[in-house]
Amino acid sequence: MGILRDSQLAFEHVVPVAVVGAGACGLTAALAARDAGAEVLVLERDKHPAGSTAMSLGAMCAAASAEHRRHGIEDSAERFVADVMAKTQGRADPRLARAIAEQSGPAVDWLTENHDVPLRLDFKWTSLGHSVPRLHLPPGRNGEELLSLLGRACERAEVAVMTEARVRDLHAGPDGRIRGIRIERPDGHTEDLGVDTLVLACCGFGGHRDMVAQHIPDMANSRYFGHEGNQGDAIHWGQALGAQLADMSAYQGLGTLADPQQVIVPHPLLLEGGFMVNLRGERFTHENANISGMCVPVLAQPEGLAWVVFDGRRNTACLAHSVEQRQLAELGAIKQAASWDELEQRCNLPRGSLERENSHIDAARRAGQVDAFGRRFDGLEPLQPPYCALRVTGALFHTQGGLVVDGQARVLRPDGSALPNLFAGGGAARSISGPMVTGYLPGVGLCMAITLGRLAGDAAAKSSQRQPS
């Protein structure tokens, strides 16, 4: 994994736009490059492309899309930037936030209208940092479907995708211009290919334990629940080429990964009145204060475990719209009981603990006041029997730090100059989450993949056309 400086090597084939990685970012970049008239080749290390994209909920945030206008919701790039800055306490890069805010809505509209990847506005995941509904999902509401829709769009656009092709090294000139790539096949043999431009869409470093220990020491021993192919390859190449890295300590976490089933517990259960307790049966946090940051208090509890507590009515409503909740039901993860006493026994929680916590919540609700954790329950129906619970833990999902890029997804050096023909997006690029876990706004992962992917593909195609053939 490195940079090869053999400037004498002549390539038999030269591709105008090469893209490393066939997740949401890579496939979107490829579509944009094709739209701009360039030939494009996507290289993917796996036999069947999946990436973190296929593991995701498929929810991308975007500002001021056609969907907003269709539903009469007023949104704007300014409003999105203000939400990003509030969430990150002013620590996100304002110029990148602005570029993403301006381009995210058009990216959703372009995929929906030009490439038959329909992304519809969702109203279940509100607040959590977005001042208006901003999450856009495919009809089946999951990342596998999003990836397969993007894959089909690429087939229609005649994008070439080479699988089982791990890009191992980059050939670069003394000025940092990428001349080619070295691909490694599963049997170990390698191939060299010339490129005019290169898009790094091979995500972050969550799967590389040493890099996590170095940059996010708090999560060094925690569960990683992202794609194992996220090995930090883009970061390694970028560093060797003198690119700037930023916000390497930032990540998307989650405190509600079902244990041991490893299925994401739908957050609407908590948004709509559910609560969490630790193994001592005690509440320990405002459950909706920060969805990404929730992994920290959950992992700080005894055994790093907690229970999400809700009721049968909320369970039924959730089953109707959530693939994950249906999976959890099929796996027998949802404990259900006719009384608090019975649920405490089923969850091995101290007698009286759930009833006590629920009565504190009811008291705050009746008084119309915030509870001991600063959470409001007024306006939400009290929990009614049967009561339900799911055991959860916290996990690292996706790193948010990476290569610093500009509004055209060009990879930048520390002095602000751009590397000649290198672009990056998605998890390979530094995000708009600031340097900490609490800065992650829902849907930003896919927003960075799709918005920057489109910008990168378009810019790479236009830049490749300027190259002498």
Ligand SMILES: Cc1cc2nc3c(=O)[nH]c(=O)nc-3n(C[C@H](O)[C@H](O)[C@H](O)COP(=O)(O)OP(=O)(O)OC[C@H]3O[C@@H](n4cnc5c(N)ncnc54)[C@H](O)[C@@H]3O)c2cc1C
């Ligand atoms: C469980 C889970 C749920 C999530 N839910 C959401 C959500 O609902 N909304 C949201 O916005 N974000 C979500 N995220 C984050 C989101 O999935 C990522 O931000 C997004 O998928 C990143 O897209 P990508 O294209 O950059 O990376 P990926 O989808 O990971 O694709 C990168 C691809 O590059 C390939 N690759 C890596 N190295 C090489 C190499 N050297 N050569 C060739 N190929 C290579 C990998 O195999 C992979 O296929 C979630 C993440 C997880 C783990």
